[in-house]
Amino acid sequence: MSVVATPRPAAPLTRTASNGLRLVASPCSGGLATIAIVLPAGTLYEVGDARPGAAHLLARLLTQGTHTFPTAEALAMHLETLGGAYSAGAEHDLTSVVVSVPATELPSALAAAIEIATQPTLAERSVRLERRRFSGQLRGAAAVPAARAGDLADKLLWPDSPEGWTSLELARAVSRLQRSDLESFHAAQFGVSGAALAIATPTPLQQALASVEAATARWPAGAPRSPVIPALGQERAAAAAMAADLAYLVLAAPAVRRGHPDSDALNLLSIVLGGGATSRLFVEVREKRGLCYGIGCRLAGHSLGGTLRIDAGVPPDHLKEAVDAIIEQIQDVAATASDQEVDKARAMLLGHLAMESDRPETWARRYSRDIVQLGRPRTFQEIVAIYQALDAARVRQVAGAYFTPDKLRLSVAGPAVTRRQVRGLVPG
Amino acid sequence: MATELAVAEGLPEPQTATLPCGLRVVHMRIPGAVAIGASLGIDVGSADEPDEWAGISHFLEHLVFRGTRAYADSLAIGQAIEAVGGDFNAFTGKSYTQYICSAPLEHRELVMQIPAELVVRPALRQQDVEDERPVVIREIGLEEDSAGRRASRALEQGVWPGSTMARSIIGRPDALRAVTAKEVRRYWAAHYVPAKATLGLAGDLSLEEALELAGKAVGNWHPASAPPIPAPSAPAFQSNGLVRVETMEGRQETVLALGAPVGAWRDIDHGATAVLATLAGDGEGSLTVRSLVRKQGLLLNGGALAWLNRDAGVLGLTGSARPDGAVAAVEGIASVIRQLQQAPAGEDFRRAVGYARGEILRQWLRPLDVAIQLCHQALMGDTEYGPLRDLHELAAVTPEQIQRLAQNVFAPERLRLAVAGPAMDVARLEQALTTIPAPKRARR
Numbered sequence: 107m108s109v110v111a112t113p114r115p116a117a118p119l120t121r122t123a124s125n126g127l128r129l130v131a132s133p134c135s136g137g138l139a140t141i142a143i144v145l146p147a148g149t150l151y152e153v154g155d156a157r158p159g160a161a162h163l164l165a166r167l168l169t170q171g172t173h174t175f176p177t178a179e180a181l182a183m184h185l186e187t188l189g190g191a192y193s194a195g196a197e198h199d200l201t202s203v204v205v206s207v208p209a210t211e212l213p214s215a216l217a218a219a220i221e222i223a224t225q226p227t228l229a230e231r232s233v234r235l236e237r238r239r240f241s242g243q244l245r246g247a248a249a250v251p252a253a254r255a256g257d258l259a260d261k262l263l264w265p266d267s268p269e270g271w272t273s274l275e276l277a278r279a280v281s282r283l284q285r286s287d288l289e290s291f292h293a294a295q296f297g298v299s300g301a302a303l304a305i306a307t308p309t310p311l312q313q314a315l316a317s318v319e320a321a322t323a324r325w326p327a328g329a330p331r332s333p334v335i336p337a338l339g340q341e342r343a344a345a346a347a348m349a350a351d352l353a354y355l356v357l358a359a360p361a362v363r364r365g366h367p368d369s370d371a372l373n374l375l376s377i378v379l380g381g382g383a384t385s386r387l388f389v390e391v392r393e394k395r396g397l398c399y400g401i402g403c404r405l406a407g408h409s410l411g412g413t414l415r416i417d418a419g420v421p422p423d424h425l426k427e428a429v430d431a432i433i434e435q436i437q438d439v440a441a442t443a444s445d446q447e448v449d450k451a452r453a454m455l456l457g458h459l460a461m462e463s464d465r466p467e468t469w470a471r472r473y474s475r476d477i478v479q480l481g482r483p484r485t486f487q488e489i490v491a492i493y494q495a496l497d498a499a500r501v502r503q504v505a506g507a508y509f510t511p512d513k514l515r516l517s518v519a520g521p522a523v524t525r526r527q528v529r530g531l532v533p534g
Numbered sequence: 535m536a537t538e539l540a541v542a543e544g545l546p547e548p549q550t551a552t553l554p555c556g557l558r559v560v561h562m563r564i565p566g567a568v569a570i571g572a573s574l575g576i577d578v579g580s581a582d583e584p585d586e587w588a589g590i591s592h593f594l595e596h597l598v599f600r601g602t603r604a605y606a607d608s609l610a611i612g613q614a615i616e617a618v619g620g621d622f623n624a625f626t627g628k629s630y631t632q633y634i635c636s637a638p639l640e641h642r643e644l645v646m647q648i649p650a651e652l653v654v655r656p657a658l659r660q661q662d663v664e665d666e667r668p669v670v671i672r673e674i675g676l677e678e679d680s681a682g683r684r685a686s687r688a689l690e691q692g693v694w695p696g697s698t699m700a701r702s703i704i705g706r707p708d709a710l711r712a713v714t715a716k717e718v719r720r721y722w723a724a725h726y727v728p729a730k731a732t733l734g735l736a737g738d739l740s741l742e743e744a745l746e747l748a749g750k751a752v753g754n755w756h757p758a759s760a761p762p763i764p765a766p767s768a769p770a771f772q773s774n775g776l777v778r779v780e781t782m783e784g785r786q787e788t789v790l791a792l793g794a795p796v797g798a799w800r801d802i803d804h805g806a807t808a809v810l811a812t813l814a815g816d817g818e819g820s821l822t823v824r825s826l827v828r829k830q831g832l833l834l835n836g837g838a839l840a841w842l843n844r845d846a847g848v849l850g851l852t853g854s855a856r857p858d859g860a861v862a863a864v865e866g867i868a869s870v871i872r873q874l875q876q877a878p879a880g881e882d883f884r885r886a887v888g889y890a891r892g893e894i895l896r897q898w899l900r901p902l903d904v905a906i907q908l909c910h911q912a913l914m915g916d917t918e919y920g921p922l923r924d925l926h927e928l929a930a931v932t933p934e935q936i937q938r939l940a941q942n943v944f945a946p947e948r949l950r951l952a953v954a955g956p957a958m959d960v961a962r963l964e965q966a967l968t969t970i971p972a973p974k975r976a977r978r
Contacts, residue, residue: 135565135566135567136895136899137545137895138895138896138899169818170828178818178824178828179819179824179828179829181818182817182818182819182823182824182885183819183881183885186817186818186819186885186888186889186892187819187881187884187885187888187889188888188892189888189889189891189892189895190889190892191817191889191892191893191896192818206892206896207892208891208892208895232828235828235829235831238831239827239831239834242787242834242856243787243834243835245786245787245856246785246786246787246834246854246856247787248786249784249785249786249787250679250681250785251679252679348784349782349783349784350679351674351675351676351678351679352672352675352676352679382612382616382621383599383608383611383612383616383622384609384612384613384616389608389609392669393608393609393665393669394665396665396666396667396668396669396672397668397672398669398672399669399670399672399673399675399676400676419672419675419676419679420672421672421675449617450613450616450617453616453617453618453619454616454619455619456619457618457619457620457621457637457638458619458621460568460569460619460638461568461569461619461621461636461637461638461900461901461902462900463568464564464567464568464569464899464900464901465899465900
């Protein structure tokens, strides 16, 4: 494990502000600094009086005007003239705001980032335009075969939860949202109690944290709701007949939340199966059989659940061969995942993470998410220790437990594909 | 000035050297970087191909991963680098091909060796050709299913009719099905030679150490002998008027790309071009995003389009719209072009310069990105390299330059529109384009 010998990012500095906001500062080199704010405001918090679609639409409106910069244009002119880039987005369990600027501009950018999270204007006209734009994008995505296959897989897994909404369902929900829906979601979920703020900067960390604490002193409290825990669906196959050159397949299984005892072993399993050019799926389905250009397996975990997902675009007349080849690898890995494969997967994971440290935003993003999803930041040294404790037997164990035939869901979007056809391809 | 900027931005400057075999090395030391990045680039791409071998540059780029002298197959290559936490890949462009590799710094020898193996000592066996051919044909399938790729391809055909630049980098299935290992080896022997190669390197190591490792990796590299290859030749596309349409049944989004040809890389004012592109479509404050996306809601997404290549480029705007709003979206894009032909407002100009500066800092951060950028600049024929050069060019740009450039590039007779999505009325799209007036030329 020579990868562990490389110089590592220095340990972060953590603090809980007097108002309860959890803060972390991470050192970095170079001329850039990054601010990342994460809030427990994902789609799974759209419960009770919160309307479906509110998390996504609100996240898209955060950067379209704040108290000091009341329009999207004013905010852009301010931050981009400084050399900054910024974004906001919602996921299943959280909303994040990230601002990256030349380090010399950090104080000004920090004030703007905090306003983006805490004081968006949510102007009526912006809400109307963004609602229309977002629903248009979702309808466009629903007609793209690869995206449609992904939608269908999520629907099979989590049919009654926001996690399983298709693009078309989300488009319909978004088009019904009003400004007041967004304001009430913001008031509840964007409070200081559930939030985390991370900063990566080449400037002294103590000083940076003191500035952050002063700038966030008046962050409102909020009253976060309890999230929905997604329930697994019973259907196992779905199809969408669409004009395309290729048939796009997604084979998925329910997994676990981040921080679950099996989560890190499942992460290694996903790399053994479908991470990089030496993974089992890449070698068998692409290199040996020539059935696809790209194929991968990914564990998508959040604070409330997770999914293991394999996707590929294959020739429609070789769909069965491709699905059979993938399932064969899934079944085989539970019996034969070797020490060598697991060592390589661990080296890839840790090596990539170490190399990403050359970008300041890497650790700001990671630490802020960790606080919201795991309760505290996980340092590189902790991550190394966690993965070094995992071996091939553990990876085989989780493969056998989570990738069983009865848990697999298959969705396909492509020319003339039928649900009956896809049902016939699902094992068990 | 360069030193002042270097101090202000904390940026190192690249150094160059040439190995005894003739390979040019461009190196940038990044103190404290965890990773090392290397890119071995070759001055050949799809625009250099004979049309009967369309896609051979990209196919060769795939084939070398099937095995080399030191690594029997793709699995052996992958295991060597992935087992130490590294990464490797390659990409082909219109005029060059780059083989890239990165890993934590202690594996620097391997990071140099992998691209060298791929470029200097590939196996290129007939069985490799048979195994890789279906993979690339699947990649063509992915491109056919992508509205963005099809709009880009249509715009290339519109702005470069009769040119090798109009050919898709990935090639055509008919040409790929016919190509043999013998032909690929001839193509490799003709182009993969030290005189056409550049090694870009970045990480926390000295130039001396970099040169020693590079020399060891490429070894005694000398051109292989092979029969001459056919000269580059252009595909047969009709210029087909102002608008090219790619119809994609069932789609609910229309992708638009409006662009005009610009000159070869060496003839472009890069600072002014970067500011013009940023003013037009890069960032939330750009004219396209703030006006067409945010204020008017005509585009679902939008941005600048700047394809700058060794021999020819395209500058323009791109975006997507609801199919029933495509004509209004083109009218909106035309209005942005009209605005660009005026002198930029002071705050717009300052935003564009500020944002472009930030982008330079973000692009020159990770060692692998830096290695790719260094290789790119050298293969484009630059003689000065690095972020400081880019910042320098940016600092010299004036609003008057931007206006002149916009007026020259976006003259109506030079503009072409490409559209991909459900069936649409071409005449109405053409009509929307006529709202772009011929600008009054600014006096020099």
